[in-house]
Amino acid sequence: MSDNLKIKAAAILLSLLIWLYVNSMEPAGFFWASGSEENLMVVNLPLELENIPQGFTLSYTTETVKIVLNRDDYGIGFVRQSQAYIDLQGLDAGEHWVAVEVEAPAEVELIAVDPRMVKINLIER
Numbered sequence: 001m002s003d004n005l006k007i008k009a010a011a012i013l014l015s016l017l018i019w020l021y022v023n024s025m026e027p028a029g030f031f032w033a034s035g036s037e038e039n040l041m042v043v044n045l046p047l048e049l050e051n052i053p054q055g056f057t058l059s060y061t062t063e064t065v066k067i068v069l070n071r072d073d074y075g076i077g078f079v080r081q082s083q084a085y086i087d088l089q090g091l092d093a094g095e096h097w098v099a100v101e102v103e104a105p106a107e108v109e110l111i112a113v114d115p116r117m118v119k120i121n122l123i124e125r
Contacts, residue, residue: 040111041069045082047100051089053122058088061119065100070109081105086118093124 044064052058065084082104091098097117104110 048085
């Protein structure tokens with residue numbers, strides 16, 4: 001095997017390892033819209049369901065929502081005031097993609113929400 005071929009093989013292997021490392025980093029799927037990384041806080045919130053139609057059972061794809069907040073000089077108390085929910089009002093039986101709504105105090109900047117949509121399956125009893 002020539003020296004040139006060994007160098008090329010090593011470069012391909014190194015690039016594969018770097019790609020695997022970058023794709024395994026947390027938080028996956030977030031778009032860092034503003035703020036510096038040290039001021040960002042990643043929080044898992046329970047997903048709450050509002051206005052569940054009577055006479056239906058339901059299943060959904062996730063029970064928690066990951067949010068990213070810009071926490072410039074604000075404490076953890078603002079996180080406790082945050083809420084993630086989906087509103088099921090007006091939905092009929094069947095499969096639906098519903099947007100996740102997040103309420104956070106005005107003093108905290110919401111940077112990202114993951115997932116933005118949740119798949120809901122409503123089944124009539």
